[in-house]
Amino acid sequence: MIAVIWGSTSFHAYKLGSEGNVEAERTSARGAVAVPAGGFEEALKQEIGDWIHEGDGRVLLSGMVGARRGWKEAPYVTVPADFDRLVEGVVRVEAEGMDARIVPGMMAADENGVPEVLRGEETQIFGCAGEVEKFARVCLPGLHSKWVRMEGGQIRGFSTSMSGDLFNAIRASTILHACTKHEPNDDDAFLMGVERAKQSGELSHHLFGVRTLVLTGSMKEAGASSFLYGLLIGHEVKAEAHAGEMVHLIGDAKLCGHYEMALLAMDISSTIEPQGTALKGLKRIAARLEW
Amino acid sequence: MIAVIWGSTSFHAYKLGSEGNVEAERTSARGAVAVPAGGFEEALKQEIGDWIHEGDGRVLLSGMVGARRGWKEAPYVTVPADFDRLVEGVVRVEAEGMDARIVPGMMAADENGVPEVLRGEETQIFGCAGEVEKFARVCLPGLHSKWVRMEGGQIRGFSTSMSGDLFNAIRASTILHACTKHEPNDDDAFLMGVERAKQSGELSHHLFGVRTLVLTGSMKEAGASSFLYGLLIGHEVKAEAHAGEMVHLIGDAKLCGHYEMALLAMDISSTIEPQGTALKGLKRIAARLEW
Numbered sequence: 001m002i003a004v005i006w007g008s009t010s011f012h013a014y015k016l017g018s019e020g021n022v023e024a025e026r027t028s029a030r031g032a033v034a035v036p037a038g039g040f041e042e043a044l045k046q047e048i049g050d051w052i053h054e055g056d057g058r059v060l061l062s063g064m065v066g067a068r069r070g071w072k073e074a075p076y077v078t079v080p081a082d083f084d085r086l087v088e089g090v091v092r093v094e095a096e097g098m099d100a101r102i103v104p105g106m107m108a109a110d111e112n113g114v115p116e117v118l119r120g121e122e123t124q125i126f127g128c129a130g131e132v133e134k135f136a137r138v139c140l141p142g143l144h145s146k147w148v149r150m151e152g153g154q155i156r157g158f159s160t161s162m163s164g165d166l167f168n169a170i171r172a173s174t175i176l177h178a179c180t181k182h183e184p185n186d187d188d189a190f191l192m193g194v195e196r197a198k199q200s201g202e203l204s205h206h207l208f209g210v211r212t213l214v215l216t217g218s219m220k221e222a223g224a225s226s227f228l229y230g231l232l233i234g235h236e237v238k239a240e241a242h243a244g245e246m247v248h249l250i251g252d253a254k255l256c257g258h259y260e261m262a263l264l265a266m267d268i269s270s271t272i273e274p275q276g277t278a279l280k281g282l283k284r285i286a287a288r289l290e291w
Numbered sequence: 292m293i294a295v296i297w298g299s300t301s302f303h304a305y306k307l308g309s310e311g312n313v314e315a316e317r318t319s320a321r322g323a324v325a326v327p328a329g330g331f332e333e334a335l336k337q338e339i340g341d342w343i344h345e346g347d348g349r350v351l352l353s354g355m356v357g358a359r360r361g362w363k364e365a366p367y368v369t370v371p372a373d374f375d376r377l378v379e380g381v382v383r384v385e386a387e388g389m390d391a392r393i394v395p396g397m398m399a400a401d402e403n404g405v406p407e408v409l410r411g412e413e414t415q416i417f418g419c420a421g422e423v424e425k426f427a428r429v430c431l432p433g434l435h436s437k438w439v440r441m442e443g444g445q446i447r448g449f450s451t452s453m454s455g456d457l458f459n460a461i462r463a464s465t466i467l468h469a470c471t472k473h474e475p476n477d478d479d480a481f482l483m484g485v486e487r488a489k490q491s492g493e494l495s496h497h498l499f500g501v502r503t504l505v506l507t508g509s510m511k512e513a514g515a516s517s518f519l520y521g522l523l524i525g526h527e528v529k530a531e532a533h534a535g536e537m538v539h540l541i542g543d544a545k546l547c548g549h550y551e552m553a554l555l556a557m558d559i560s561s562t563i564e565p566q567g568t569a570l571k572g573l574k575r576i577a578a579r580l581e582w
Contacts, residue, residue: 112490115503144466144499159492160499162465166457169464174456175435199403201450202530203494204523208435208451212406232495239493 001058001291002051003282004044006065007120008033012278015051020283024051032064032071040071041095052098060286062103062278063120066091076107076117082154083126087288103285108157116158120278121146124250125155127281128273137241138248139270141233141255143168147240159240163232170228176207179214180225189223190258193230194237194265203235230262237262246270250277292349292582293342294573295335297356298411299324303569306342311574315342323355331362332386343389351577353394353569354411357382367398367408373445374417378579394576399448407449411569412437415541416446418572419564428532429539430561432524432546434459438531450531454523461519467498470505471516480514481549484521485528485556494526521553528553537561541568 005012009031015024028047035043044059045052052059066074077089089104105119121140125148126132138148143164149156171180184190196206210228213219219227237259241247247263247270249256256272263270296303300322306315319338326334335350336343343350357365368380380395396410412431416439417423429439434455440447462471475481487497501519504510510518528550532538538554538561540547547563554561 110492110496110500112487112492114487114497114500115507115509116499117503117506159496160503161493161495162498163495165465166461166495166498169460170457172464173460174453196403196405201401201403202452202526204452204454204457204527205401205450205530206405207453207457208407209401209405212408212451215408216406218406235493236495239496 001060001286002048002055003279003286004048004059004061004065005063005120005123005278005282006032006061006070007063011047013048013051014279014282015048015055016283022279032067032069037069040065041093044071044095044100057098058286058291059098059100060090060103060282060289061100062123062282066102066104067119070102072102074102074104076105077122079106079108079158080154080156081106082152083132083284086122086126087285090285090289099291101289103282106155106158108155110157110159116160118146118158118160121148121250122155123281123285124277125150125281126284127277127279128248128250129280129284135248137245138250139240139259140250141259142251145236161236161240163236167229167232170207171225174207176210176224176228179211179221180228182222182225184225184229186223186226187261189219189226190230191261191265192219192223193227193232194234194262195230196227197231197234197238198266203231206231206235229258233258233262234265237266237268241266241268243267248273292351292577293339293346294570294577295339295350295352295356296354296411296414296569296573297323297352297361298354302338304339304342305570305573306339306346307574313570323358323361328360331356332384335362335386335391348389349577349582350389350391351381351394351573351580352391353414353573357393357395358410361393363393365393365395367396368413370397370399370449371445371447372397373443374423374575377413377417378576381576381580390582392580394573397446397449399446401448401450407451409437409449409451412439412541413446414572414576415568416441416572417575418568418570419539419541420571420575426539428536429541430531430550431541432550433542436527452527452531454527458520458523461498462516465498467501467515467519470502470512471519473513473516475516475520477514477517478552480510480517481521482552482556483510483514484518484523485525485553486521487518488522488525488529489557494522497522497526520549524549524553525556528557528559532557532559534558539564 011028074091108116133153135150148158302319399407424444426441439449
């Protein structure tokens with residue numbers, strides 16, 4: 001079979017052998033937002049048509065490909081939801097020469113009733129397999145980080161923080177543009193930003209401090225982007241994580257490493273899950289489907 | 292004499308008669324950031340050279356023109372500072388055919404020792420004349436809003452919030468770009484955003500809600516930019532203003548009107564100062580200088 005993770009801005013496909021072994025892997029920048037309406041089947045065939053032709057035709061997809069503006073909407077499964085509910089929500093797409101299925105996203109609401117959605121992260125979470133039964137708090141860092149509450153292998157709710165997206169926007173378009181051009185690779189400055197986030201004052205006020213600290217020579221400009229990054233993640237972690245929790249971090253190792261540092265600075269334990277949870281999740285779902 | 296308000300992105304000059312009456316007024320988009328180093332005298336003469344030639348040569352300027360990268364640095368006056376201290380800080384610039392002086396900015400530190408700066412707002416505050424003796428809390432809304440603490444006519448400290456700059460950056464470069472294209476002119480949606488800011492959760496989380504509320508049909512897209520604006524100003528006001536305070540709002544009437552609404556939604560009284568405080572401040576300073 002073929003496993004596909006098709007997000008907003010990226011496409012990632014795995015050709016799997018009969019034992020679930022990865023025989024080939026392909027990545028492309030053709031994310032779901034780059035595909036015109038009605039063009040998903042053709043785009044998929046352009047990316048991996050040869051694999052589909054050679055194989056048994058089974059294709060399982062997750063991510064934004066199942067959104068309303070994706071290939072076919074795989075309606076959100078509402079929380080609380082366990083692995084069984086997720087599998088029940090998988091939808092089949094009519095397509096020539098293949099048996100394609102799409103994993104649904106999930107919908108929740110925060111404590112004030114404001115809706116929450118995710119797509120793709122559900123596959124990663126259940127890709128943690130047996131361990132997931134013991135999870136209470138999961139964080140999937142990214143442009144839009146997801147903070148998930150779980151109990152007994154069930155997703156109970158989640159909350160999104162736009163820190164990553166804000167980080168890029170602030171560097172691109174605000175007064176901090178000029179002083180945050182360096183790559184954010186200074187861990188000491190990152191931790192200074194996290195410490196600043198622990199202090200009183202709201203985010204919009206702390207942001208202006210990035211400029212004044214550089215302007216007055218209190219911070220070197222080379223560290224300003226790392227400080228800004230720490231400030232944003234610090235505010236996020238301060239609001240979402242709580243003392244005594246064990247946070248399971250899922251995602252890119254470097255990104256998770258920054259969250260681990262920020263959590264540690266707030267005396268909160270965390271562990272970074274092994275890489276490859278999306279593929280493991282797709283395999284686990286595929287094994288439960290009647291093809 | 293001539294009074295000039297020369298900010299980062301705009302130039303505003305007034306030709307004043309002997310009674311302080313405005314004889315002529317000129318505005319241009321040539322802000323201080325658009326002037327190359329060493330080019331301020333020439334830029335000023337291009338804008339108002341004819342006025343300088345006709346008049347007695349006195350020119351008083353305030354704003355970013357006095358920054359390190361401006362015409363000549365007018366070093367920040369540190370708080371606490373009253374009107375006398377501000378007048379003492381005015382610097383003279385060598386320039387042909389005129390007697391030019393620049394009003395200094397002010398420097399403070401927030402409760403955690405992070406530096407704070409302003410340039411131009413000091414002139415507006417002291418432009419409120421006699422009343423300023425009674426001010427305790429002043430807010431000058433803008434791209435970088437200033438929240439000022441005063442006592443007995445003295446500026447004791449201030450805090451900056453980047454809400455306006457963030458509002459523009461979020462609409463320009465984040466996932467909210469697509470749903471916040473409408474002009475922010477829906478007062479009901481604005482107030483919904485302010486109410487949302489009063490709820491639990493940090494700003495980066497509340498921001499993602501703008502998308503999900505539109506996605507799920509809970510909010511019309513036409514109101515999303517106003518909601519976002521209310522959210523940002525709401526978080527700012529919640530952090531900066533306190534029950535029982537009377538906030539004096541100085542600045543553009545429409546902008547101040549939005550802050551007045553947000554403050555009222557949090558049961559905090561405010562009053563909008565009459566327009567023209569910058570010019571009044573320059574006249575008041577000019578009257579105290581020895582030309």
